[in-house]
Amino acid sequence: xxxxxxxxxxxxxxxxxxxxxxxxxxxxxxxxxxxxxxxxxxxxxxxxxxxxxxxxxxxxxxxxxxxxxxxxxxxxxxxxxxxxxxxxxxxxxxxxxxxxxxxxxxxxxxxxxxxxxxxxxxxxxxxxxxxxxxxxxxxxxxxxxxxxxxxxxxxxxxxxxxxxxxxxxxxxxxxxxxxxxxxxxxxxxxxxxxxxxxxxxxxxxxxxxxxxxxxxxxxxxxxxxxxxxxxxxxxxxxxxxxxxxxxxxxxxxxxxxxxxxxxxxxxxxxxxxxxxxxxxxxxxxxxxxxxxxxxxxxxxxxxxxxxxxxxxxxxxxxxxxxxxx
Amino acid sequence: xxxxxxxxxxxxxxxxxxxxxxxxxxxxxxxxxxxxxxxxxxxxxxxxxxxxxxxxxxxxxxxxxxxxxxxxxxxxxxxxxxxxxxxxxxxxxxxxxxxxxxxxxxxxxxxxxxxxxxxxxxxxxxxxxxxxxxxxxxxxxxxxxxxxxxxxxxxxxxxxxxxxxxxxxxxxxxxxxxxxxxxxxxxxxxxxxxxxxxxxxxxxxxxxxxxxxxxxxxxxxxxxxxxxxxxxxxxxxxxxxxxxxxxxxxxxxxxxxxxxxxxxxxxxxxxxxxxxx
Numbered sequence: 303x304x305x306x307x308x309x310x311x312x313x314x315x316x317x318x319x320x321x322x323x324x325x326x327x328x329x330x331x332x333x334x335x336x337x338x339x340x341x342x343x344x345x346x347x348x349x350x351x352x353x354x355x356x357x358x359x360x361x362x363x364x365x366x367x368x369x370x371x372x373x374x375x376x377x378x379x380x381x382x383x384x385x386x387x388x389x390x391x392x393x394x395x396x397x398x399x400x401x402x403x404x405x406x407x408x409x410x411x412x413x414x415x416x417x418x419x420x421x422x423x424x425x426x427x428x429x430x431x432x433x434x435x436x437x438x439x440x441x442x443x444x445x446x447x448x449x450x451x452x453x454x455x456x457x458x459x460x461x462x463x464x465x466x467x468x469x470x471x472x473x474x475x476x477x478x479x480x481x482x483x484x485x486x487x488x489x490x491x492x493x494x495x496x497x498x499x500x501x502x503x504x505x506x507x508x509x510x511x512x513x514x515x516x517x518x519x520x521x522x523x524x525x526x527x528x529x530x531x532x533x534x535x536x537x538x539x540x541x542x543x544x545x546x547x548x549x550x551x552x553x554x555x556x557x558x559x560x561x562x563x564x565x566x567x568x569x570x571x572x573x574x575x576x577x578x579x580x581x582x583x584x585x586x587x588x589x590x591x592x593x594x595x596x597x598x599x600x601x602x603x604x605x606x607x608x609x610x611x612x613x614x615x616x617x618x619x620x621x622x623x624x625x626x627x
Numbered sequence: 628x629x630x631x632x633x634x635x636x637x638x639x640x641x642x643x644x645x646x647x648x649x650x651x652x653x654x655x656x657x658x659x660x661x662x663x664x665x666x667x668x669x670x671x672x673x674x675x676x677x678x679x680x681x682x683x684x685x686x687x688x689x690x691x692x693x694x695x696x697x698x699x700x701x702x703x704x705x706x707x708x709x710x711x712x713x714x715x716x717x718x719x720x721x722x723x724x725x726x727x728x729x730x731x732x733x734x735x736x737x738x739x740x741x742x743x744x745x746x747x748x749x750x751x752x753x754x755x756x757x758x759x760x761x762x763x764x765x766x767x768x769x770x771x772x773x774x775x776x777x778x779x780x781x782x783x784x785x786x787x788x789x790x791x792x793x794x795x796x797x798x799x800x801x802x803x804x805x806x807x808x809x810x811x812x813x814x815x816x817x818x819x820x821x822x823x824x825x826x827x828x829x830x831x832x833x834x835x836x837x838x839x840x841x842x843x844x845x846x847x848x849x850x851x852x853x854x855x856x857x858x859x860x861x862x863x864x865x866x867x868x869x870x871x872x873x874x875x876x877x878x879x880x881x882x883x884x885x886x887x888x889x890x891x892x893x894x895x896x897x898x899x900x901x902x903x904x
Binding site for chain 1 (some may be wrong): 700702722723726727731732734738739740741742743747750751752753754755757771774775814815818
């Protein structure tokens with residue numbers, strides 16, 4: 303009885319007792335979720351267009367952020383460093399397409415996955431060689447991103463109906479806005495332009511796309527570039543909250559449960575999946591974590607994904623898997 | 628030189644004018660051989676396709692007809708022989724080159740972009756005609772959008788031509804098979820090709836759909852002057868539509884000529900009736 307009470311009733315009593323704290327937790331979860339969603343978005347872009355699960359998306363986030371900070375530390379002004387970092391992601395996209403993907407066309411998916419794992423370790427080594435292994439501080443202020451915080455005191459939401467307290471970091475608000483803008487731009491790009499249409503065409507049927515004169519090489523370079531830009535944005539936002547280090551690469555694997563939830567081919571899925579995982583793991587950590595001694599944030603996402611797999615293997619928004627036999 | 632086949636087999640289409648102007652050679656296949664590992668798919672086949680004609684490629688199952696189309700549009704690279712298109716001789720085509728030189732095609736098992744609408748599928752056929760680059764596309768507004776509108780107009784004409792206005796916005800995966808084939812034809816037409824390759828355009832269709840498709844093929848030939856090469860199993864349709872027929876069997880050419888000539892050819896009769904080789 304006691305155990306059931308502790309799991310099913312007590313956490314909700316705590317939430318009701320201190321609604322402002324609940325709001326704070328939800329906000330933290332939301333922001334974390336947005337960052338997961340951005341990483342997942344990078345995965346989805348490449349998976350949609352080429353069927354490649356890009357294991358290297360996480361290291362691309364680190365590499366992009368390191369390039370930006372590294373250039374700044376080398377004396378390049380922040381705005382120029384940003385443009386150069388974008389250009390570096392462009393060069394990386396061309397290199398990946400020309401040196402790796404082009405030679406592996408029509409190979410089984412497992413080969414393509416292995417090649418991206420190889421790419422991951424190459425980028426780790428290459429990144430450490432150029433930028434060194436120490437964590438760096440993101441140049442948040444130099445890029446013109448806000449750093450302060452807003453303190454809200456919603457009346458009646460605190461303990462025992464007293465005044466509440468919710469703190470919103472400005473950088474988190476900026477992250478949310480940038481994520482929304484990026485997703486909107488990508489949405490328009492995918493749905494309204496020739497190249498976007500070509501991207502979807504390649505995702506649907508390689509041969510048919512070739513027959514209408516769509517160049518697979520060009521499309522792949524473009525998706526890797528788009529994924530690189532998304533990686534840079536993620537790297538800036540994530541770096542601003544902690545610091546820029548290779549540890550981020552591991553955190554990026556959180557995108558996996560996000561993708562299982564949202565479906566590997568759906569942009570809205572990546573976003574909703576990211577938010578569910580972000581909010582779910584924060585709520586779990588704060589209200590249910592103490593029951594098992596805390597620290598559940600690192601694995602709860604995978605458990606949520608596992609449960610999801612049992613009931614909806616194609617994800618929330620993924621295309622249904624129907625095979626004629 | 629069109630020869631009317633007797634009787635109106637299934638898919639009997641409206642008759643075209645008696646005289647067709649078939650001009651110089653548009654595509655010529657010279658001594659092409661193609662094998663996969665040890666299996667010969669095509670051996671030493673030569674034939675040509677003249678400007679403006681409807682050329683049929685027929686033969687029993689496994690004769691190498693689809694392989695032939697794949698060689699022409701660059702999906703397969705033959706080990707021997709050459710392909711001459713618009714006066715340029717190549718050992719092999721590449722799909723991108725074939726498409727940009729004006730070769731469009733449809734597929735035996737409809738290969739559409741299933742998640743996209745009819746309109747987007749046909750618009751994708753305009754890819755090579757649209758030139759605004761990546762950066763304009765990213766901006767979307769301005770020149771890229773004007774270009775989009777201009778091409779959309781052309782696509783609407785094709786949609787009218789194929790009488791598929793009502794399914795403009797429907798995701799093609801949801802359409803019945805006959806309509807999917809029509810959308811696929813639309814996508815190929817959107818490329819404004821000089822040579823249109825149709826791989827069994829009427830397979831799996833009912834009589835009415837076959838008649839519609841025959842009519843569209845003839846209209847494409849008459850109105851746009853497009854040269855057409857088609858693979859088809861329905862003999863009534865083949866004899867009715869085509870100006871010249873090439874017959875393949877076990878990867879070799881066994882006959883080539885007008886429908887009447889081919890029909891009377893003993894080798895062709897044997898191939899279809901399965902006389903021992």
